[in-house]
Amino acid sequence: MSPPIRFEMRRRTFLVGTASAVVAANIPWRANAQPTSLAGPERSTFTLVVNGEPRELAVDNRTTLLDALREHLQLTGTKKGCDHGQCGACTVNVNGERINSCLSLAVMHQGDEVTTIEGLGTPQQLDPMQQAFFDHDGFQCGYCTPGQICSAKAVLEEIRDNVPSHVTQDLTARIEATDEEIRERMSGNICRCGAYANILEAIHQAAGEPT
Amino acid sequence: MDFNQPADQNLFDRATVVGKPHARIDGLLKVTGTAPYAYERHDVVAGQLYGYPVGSAIAKGRIVAIDADAARSAPGVRGVVTTLDIEPLGIWNYNVARLFGGDVVEHYQQAIAVVVAETFEQARAAAALIETTYERDAIDVDLEAGWQRMQGTGEPSTQVGDVDAAFDSAAVTLDQMYHTPSQTHAMMEPHASIVDWSDGGQMTVWTSSQMIEWNRQALATTFGIEPDRIRVESPYIGGGFGGKLWLRADAVLAAIGSRALGAPVRLALPRPFMINNTTHRSATIQRIRLAAGADGKLTAIDHEAASHTLPGGRGENATAQTPYFYAAPNRRVIHHLVEMHLPEASDMRAPGEASGLMALEIAMDEMAEKLEMDPVEFRILNDTQVNPSDPSIPFSERHFVECLREGADRFGWADRNTTPGGRREGMWWIGHGMAGAYRGHLNLKSGARATLSNGRVIIETDMTDIGTGSYTILAQTAAETMGLPMGRVEVRLGNSAWPVSSGSGGQFGAASSTAGVYAACVALREQIAERLGVSDPEFSDGNVVAGDNVTPLSAITEELSAEDSINFGGFQTEDYLMATFGAHFVEVAVHVATGETRVRRMLAVCDSGRILNPITARSQVIGGMVMGTGGALSEELAVDLEHGFFANHDLAGYEVAVHADIPHQEVVFLDTVDGVATPLKAKGVGELGVCGVAAAIANAAYNATGVRVRDYPVTLDRMIDQLPAV
Numbered sequence: 001m002s003p004p005i006r007f008e009m010r011r012r013t014f015l016v017g018t019a020s021a022v023v024a025a026n027i028p029w030r031a032n033a034q035p036t037s038l039a040g041p042e043r044s045t046f047t048l049v050v051n052g053e054p055r056e057l058a059v060d061n062r063t064t065l066l067d068a069l070r071e072h073l074q075l076t077g078t079k080k081g082c083d084h085g086q087c088g089a090c091t092v093n094v095n096g097e098r099i100n101s102c103l104s105l106a107v108m109h110q111g112d113e114v115t116t117i118e119g120l121g122t123p124q125q126l127d128p129m130q131q132a133f134f135d136h137d138g139f140q141c142g143y144c145t146p147g148q149i150c151s152a153k154a155v156l157e158e159i160r161d162n163v164p165s166h167v168t169q170d171l172t173a174r175i176e177a178t179d180e181e182i183r184e185r186m187s188g189n190i191c192r193c194g195a196y197a198n199i200l201e202a203i204h205q206a207a208g209e210p211t
Numbered sequence: 212m213d214f215n216q217p218a219d220q221n222l223f224d225r226a227t228v229v230g231k232p233h234a235r236i237d238g239l240l241k242v243t244g245t246a247p248y249a250y251e252r253h254d255v256v257a258g259q260l261y262g263y264p265v266g267s268a269i270a271k272g273r274i275v276a277i278d279a280d281a282a283r284s285a286p287g288v289r290g291v292v293t294t295l296d297i298e299p300l301g302i303w304n305y306n307v308a309r310l311f312g313g314d315v316v317e318h319y320q321q322a323i324a325v326v327v328a329e330t331f332e333q334a335r336a337a338a339a340l341i342e343t344t345y346e347r348d349a350i351d352v353d354l355e356a357g358w359q360r361m362q363g364t365g366e367p368s369t370q371v372g373d374v375d376a377a378f379d380s381a382a383v384t385l386d387q388m389y390h391t392p393s394q395t396h397a398m399m400e401p402h403a404s405i406v407d408w409s410d411g412g413q414m415t416v417w418t419s420s421q422m423i424e425w426n427r428q429a430l431a432t433t434f435g436i437e438p439d440r441i442r443v444e445s446p447y448i449g450g451g452f453g454g455k456l457w458l459r460a461d462a463v464l465a466a467i468g469s470r471a472l473g474a475p476v477r478l479a480l481p482r483p484f485m486i487n488n489t490t491h492r493s494a495t496i497q498r499i500r501l502a503a504g505a506d507g508k509l510t511a512i513d514h515e516a517a518s519h520t521l522p523g524g525r526g527e528n529a530t531a532q533t534p535y536f537y538a539a540p541n542r543r544v545i546h547h548l549v550e551m552h553l554p555e556a557s558d559m560r561a562p563g564e565a566s567g568l569m570a571l572e573i574a575m576d577e578m579a580e581k582l583e584m585d586p587v588e589f590r591i592l593n594d595t596q597v598n599p600s601d602p603s604i605p606f607s608e609r610h611f612v613e614c615l616r617e618g619a620d621r622f623g624w625a626d627r628n629t630t631p632g633g634r635r636e637g638m639w640w641i642g643h644g645m646a647g648a649y650r651g652h653l654n655l656k657s658g659a660r661a662t663l664s665n666g667r668v669i670i671e672t673d674m675t676d677i678g679t680g681s682y683t684i685l686a687q688t689a690a691e692t693m694g695l696p697m698g699r700v701e702v703r704l705g706n707s708a709w710p711v712s713s714g715s716g717g718q719f720g721a722a723s724s725t726a727g728v729y730a731a732c733v734a735l736r737e738q739i740a741e742r743l744g745v746s747d748p749e750f751s752d753g754n755v756v757a758g759d760n761v762t763p764l765s766a767i768t769e770e771l772s773a774e775d776s777i778n779f780g781g782f783q784t785e786d787y788l789m790a791t792f793g794a795h796f797v798e799v800a801v802h803v804a805t806g807e808t809r810v811r812r813m814l815a816v817c818d819s820g821r822i823l824n825p826i827t828a829r830s831q832v833i834g835g836m837v838m839g840t841g842g843a844l845s846e847e848l849a850v851d852l853e854h855g856f857f858a859n860h861d862l863a864g865y866e867v868a869v870h871a872d873i874p875h876q877e878v879v880f881l882d883t884v885d886g887v888a889t890p891l892k893a894k895g896v897g898e899l900g901v902c903g904v905a906a907a908i909a910n911a912a913y914n915a916t917g918v919r920v921r922d923y924p925v926t927l928d929r930m931i932d933q934l935p936a937v
Contacts, residue, residue, distance in 0.1 A: 042286070062332040071331060076251035077244020079449070081399045082482040086862035089399055117244035130242040134234060137830050141678030142241030143248060143399040143449025186870040190862060192399050192450050193678045194837025195830060196873040 046110040050075065051119030061107050065099075066090045068106035069116060077117035077146045081190070088189030091147035091154075092116050098154035100188075117146035120153070128209040129153050132202035140193035148189045152203045155185040177207045212730035215780035217607075218886040223821065228691040229684075229725075229891065230882075232826045236702065237447075237682045246447045249419040250403035250479045255444075256415070259405060260289055260327050262468045262478030263334035264460060265341050266320030266488055270855030271552045272347040274314045274323060281340040282326055287333030290472045291341070293324040297467070303429035303458060307524040307555045310433060310463045316345065317521060318554040319856035320487035325464035327472055350552040350855040357549030358496040358517045365545055369534040369600050372541030374500075377511035381502035385578045389499065389570035390922040391529070393519075393848035393857065394492040395485075396559050397867050400449020402489060403479035406465035410473070416443045418462050420705075421451040422714035423673035427707045429458035434466065443673075445705040448715075451677040452838075453558040456716050459489050486860035490557035491848060493518035493527035497570040501578045502541075509578075509593045511541035514571065519551040526556050531563025532649040532902075533571065535788060538595035552855050558716070560838060561898035564650050569842065569923055572646035572906030577919070586910070587619045587794075590647050598788045607787040607887035610818040611647065614794040617879060618645070618816040622796040631917035632935045639800035639809075640935070642915025648793030648815070648903035652894040653719045654783065657727030658710035658776035661689065661735040666753070666765025668693050670731070671703045674712035674724040678834075679897055680827025681715065681724060687824060688725040688891065692732035694750030695764065710774055718791070718895025721823060726777040726889040734773035739764075742771060777889070787887050791819035791899045795836070795907040801915045803937045806930035808912050810840055813904075814877045820885040820894030828896050833876045835900020841868040843905035845924050 045058040050073060059072055066083070069075045069092070078101060081089030085103040092101045093115040121127035126134065129149050139145040158165075159177050167184040168175055175181060182203050183196075191199065223229055240246035253259070267274075277293040299313035308317040316323070324341055328334035351357075378384055404418040414436070420426040423443050431438040448455060461480050468476035480488060500513035514533040518526035528546045559565070579589035594612050598604040619625065627643040628634040634641045659672035670689050676682045686700045693700070703709065710731070713723035740748050745757035755762045783789060798812040813836050822828045845866040848857040859865045878900075884892035905923060913919045918933040 060330055060332045062336070063330075067331060070251070074253050076247070076253070079244075079248075079400070080250070080479070081401070081449075082862050084482060084861060084863070086482070087399060121243060123239035123243050123245060126239070126242065133242045134238045137235065137238075137826050139238075139241055139678075140680075140827075140830050140834060141399065141448060141450040142237070142246055145241050146244040149242065183870040183873070188869075190399065190867060190869055192397050192452070192838075192867060193830070194834030194868070194873070196837060196868075196870045197833050197876045198830065199870070 044107045046107060048109055049111065049113045051115055057106065059106055061105065063106045064102050065104045065106045065109055066101040069101065075116050075118050079143050079146060081144065088151060089144045089147040091150045091189060093150055093154060098151055117150060120149065129206040132205040133199070135205065136198045136202040138199040138202040139195050144189060144191045148191065148199055151186060151189045152206065155182060155203065156207050158185065212733060212775055213778050213780060214726065214890060216782060218890050218892055221890060222691065223891050226691050228687045228697065229823055230821060233683055233687060233697060233824055235680060235683045235827065236686050237676065248400055248447050248449050249405065249417050249445065250477060252405055252417045255405065255417055256407050256475045259475045259477050260329060260468065260472060261331045261334045262465050262476045263326045263338040264322050264464050264478065264480060264484060265324035265326065265338050266484055267316045267323050268343065269316055269345045269347045270319045270350045272316050272345050274316060275344040275346055277324060278342040279324065282337040285333065285337035285340055287329040288326060288337045289329065290327045290468070291324060292467050292471050300463065301432045301435055303432040306429065306457055307521045310458065310460050311467065318487070318552065320484055322460040322464055322488065325468050327468040327476055352551050352553050352850055352852055352855045354494055354496060354517065354519050354549055354551065357519065357551065361517060361547040361549065362515065365547060367543045367545040369542055369544035371600050374511045374513050374541045374543040377541040378500065378502045381510055382505040383503045383581050385501040385574060385581060387499055387574060387577065387921060389497040389573060391495045391566045391569050392923060393494040394559060394842060394846050395848055395865055396452040396454030397862060397865060398450030398452055398454055401479050401482055401485055402455065402459050402461040404462035404465045405475060405477040406462060406469045407475035408466050408469040409475060411470055412440065414441045414466060416441065416462055418443060418445050419448050419455055420445045421448065421455045421675050421677055421716050423675065423705060423707050424711045425456065425714065426458050430462065433458060433463060443707040445675055448675055448677045451715065452560045453562065453716060454489055456558060457490065483861045486848065486865065487554045487856050490555045492559035492562065492566065493520060493556035495527055495529040495566045497529050499570055499574040501574055503578060503582060507582045507584050507589055507592050509537055509539035512537065512539045513543045515545050517547040517549050518556065519549045519553055520556045522550045524556055527566050528563045529567035529570065532567050534600045535598055535790065536647065536649045537593045538599050542600060553850065554857070561650050561901050564902045568646065568649065568903045569905045572903050573909055573921060576910040586645060587615050587624060591615055604788050607789045608883055608885040609790070609792060610881055610883045611792040613881055614792055614816040614818050617881070618794040618796050618814055621879065622814045624796060631914055635803065638803050640803055640915040642799050642801065642911040642913065644907045644909070644911025644914055645794060645796045646903035646907035646910060648795060648899055650718060650791050650899045650902050652789040652791055652888060653717055654723045654779040654889065655713035655719050656776055656778055657713040657723040658774065659712065659728045659731035660710050660772060660774040661731040662770060662772040663735060663739065663764060663767060664770045666763065667699045667701060668695060669701045669703065670728055671709040672712045672724065672727065673705060673707055673709050674720070675705045675715045677715045679715060679720060679831060680824055681720060683827055684721055684725055684823040685728045688728045689732050692729055695753055710776065718898040721897070722820065722889045722893040722895055723777070725823060725891050725893060729890050730775040730777045731773055734775040735771060738771045738773050739767065742767065742769070783887060789888055789894065791894050791896065793817045793899050793903065795903050797907045797911045799908060799911040799915055801912055801930065803934065806927035806934055808844055808925055810872065810908060811874050813874060815900060816879040816881065817896060817899055818881045818883050819896040819899055820883065820888050821892045822880045822882050823891065823893055825880065828880065829878045831897040832878045832900035835898065836876055836904050837868050837873055839901045839904025840872060840908065842923065843908035843925055847924050
């Protein structure tokens with residue numbers, strides 16, 4: 001468990017709404033960006049186990065796991081859609097759980113097992129979930145797709161492990177991979193092309209495959 | 212190839228590949244994360260630096276000073292270029308605000324500086340150190356006030372008959388106001404570019420653009436250089452929806468950074484920056500008046516709308532469909548452009564109709580109710596096969612009535628409860644609604660090169676695939692025309708080195724670019740025939756067949772290449788009106804206590820020419836229905852009236868539909884071929900899917916509860932105080 005992060009909200013000057021601002025035409029007006037300061041070592045060296053392979057990294061401490069993958073390891077299958085944990089395009093699997101890799105600093109993952117879309121399959125040998133997305137046209141532009149696929153695999157595992165969701169009605173019964181459960185659990189992965197109905201069909205197909 | 216008259220019977224009427232379901236040929240790359248998008252091109256050029264943008268913190272005014280000293284001396288920073296460092300850049304035809312240069316601020320988060328550093332983290336941190344001093348001008352971002360000013364003024368764009376007299380004598384009339392909010396494309400891949408302009412000579416741009424040639428021309432105009440010195444590549448695009456039609460700040464800032472530092476620069480617009488820095492769909496205010504006889508026939512349609520724009524822009528013309536969609540002898544249509552100081556309003560999926568039908572199709576529902584008619588029958592009664600504003604012009608094909616009847620039949624429309632608030636299931640009011648869909652069809656000239664090489668055909672064109680399925684349908688077109696299996700066709704897209712195509716936008720891409728590939732393949736066939744010394748051969752099963760003379764294409768060892776374009780003749784717009792039609796049916800549940808609306812079932816029936824690939828076409832339509840659901844229930848850019856920007860400028864605050872919002876969706880294509888449109892008899896379908904959906908949902912919510920919401924999105928706060936007592 002990571003320690004809670006302490007931070008202080010600093011309102012940027014331009015957000016301090018005052019009535020005078022409306023009539024302040026032609027008055028020199030200043031917007032101060034939040035200053036940054038760095039304390040301690042700025043870079044760290046550590047090892048990630050990415051798709052089964054140990055990869056040593058020496059990166060700026062501010063580097064997210066997402067950027068470590070995309071920019072430093074050049075594993076660009078994991079996508080940056082928002083960089084703020086709002087879209088799910090950067091979903092990867094870390095130590096058996098799906099996370100938004102943009103919300104996690106790479107330096108926090110010393111020794112962690114990271115599985116990305118590249119670790120699931122290749123065009124010549126697809127993972128069953130990749131095959132299911134292909135079969136059901138579960139994508140259009142393809143940009144959210146790796147995140148959807150990584151999430152979808154984890155969703156089925158979470159259901160098999162009987163991890164309840166917001167829509168689980170009976171916490172004592174075995175959870176089934178129903179439409180409602182899948183939709184709820186996939187809702188952190190936005191697809192602006194709107195392939196949701198096809199993705200649902202794909203996940204059902206993959207759910208029927210032996211694991 | 213000139214297309215100067217409607218297509219007669221041709222090979223596409225006996226097609227074996229075109230029109231058949233075929234999985235996307237780019238699909239394996241996309242499901243494995245190996246399709247390279249703009250910001251991922253580590254391989255194309257060595258020594259790429261990272262750029263990070265800085266945007267204006269005011270909506271309008273002048274920059275007095277930018278202090279970039281701290282940024283320039285920050286760790287890893289290689290350079291900073293501010294907008295004060297360079298002369299104002301040129302502005303290309305379809306851009307409104309200047310993308311960079313000079314001290315004038317036209318909108319919030321207009322780019323004012325670019326920081327270039329060795330890493331992304333360094334560039335981002337240094338960008339936050341830049342301090343800017345502004346002179347701030349007063350702003351006007353109040354669309355409602357603009358509407359009040361302009362309502363009743365101006366020259367109508369369409370005026371037929373005597374609207375006022377028709378209203379005076381009508382048995383039934385409707386006069387209502389509707390509001391649609393500003394919307395943002397919110398495509399999943401941010402605007403991103405890598406630009407190498409290191410030596411100031413050749414500029415190479417790896418970007419995410421729907422329109423390669425427009426991008427190239429815009430770069431040339433912006434920087435005042437010859438287009439021949441620019442090459443643009445965009446083979447994979449993570450969504451666009453109109454937001455990537457134009458050159459934007461990502462490519463401009465990367466180019467400036469590259470030029471300044473003599474190294475290639477990569478730059479992606481941060482998500483919270485995109486909504487105010489790039490374009491959006493303008494909000495609209497619409498007044499719709501309908502008049503009808505007691506028989507239900509419309510006698511007059513009066514549609515007046517307003518949208519906002521920066522000075523010189525186009526706004527969102529919500530009246531786009533009103534001259535054409537329904538019959539009525541008297542008609543007045545006018546759209547007011549209200550100049551405001553919000554970011555640049557521009558095209559988003561089905562610009563015009565998407566917003567216009569959100570209002571018009573509620574009005575039609577309300578009018579049907581006033582007339583005590585079924586809303587499906589009311590629309591059927593007011594169908595027209597000619598342009599109602601100019602009855603000498605017929606629609607090339609129009610099967611709107613079939614869409615309505617087929618949809619009603621499949622949906623079980625006849626079995627619905629017709630009394631608003633009359634059906635409850637547990638904690639939910641259940642309602643059904645429908646709406647018509649209309650979207651104009653347009654073709655653009657489109658070119659391609661077809662090359663025969665070792666029995667395979669390679670198609671090269673600057674056409675783009677923004678998720679629409681261009682790779683696949685172009686391969687199908689080439690396979691059909693050359694008589695080859697799909698596996699022997701390769702399609703290369705999105706490179707300005709290749710022939711100029713229509714590009715992707717305005718739902719013109721599929722129809723135009725497949726016709727262009729057909730033209731190139733016909734030219735290649737002629738070359739092959741000449742090479743073999745045969746006349747008018749058939750191309751089938753991989754062979755060239757001329758009488759008893761059968762030559763496998765694979766036996767031609769010489770590489771043959773042909774280039775051609777499809778040029779669409781004036782007859783299409785002079786003699787016909789081309790459009791696409793649809794009908795949407797939805798079932799919603801509205802929570803009896805909270806007013807939360809959930810969509811439970813959706814059906815669309817589409818009339819949009821030959822469907823080139825039912826898999827990719829269906830995905831386009833369900834995607835439109837998803838976007839329409841967001842538009843109905845959650846999407847709204849909130850304007851900060853004091854500071855003039857969109858406050859909810861990220862994907863947490865701007866709520867698009869997610870998995871949990873979308874039910875089972877059914878799509879039916881009537882597959883009505885349209886020989887006027889193209890040799891393949893195809894029309895666009897990508898924007899039709901979003902048209903009318905939101906109104907169908909709003910109408911269903913009314914049927915469920917009896918609460919008529921005319922202002923989008925239909926959120927619970929707009930219903931809760933009027934819900935039936937429980």
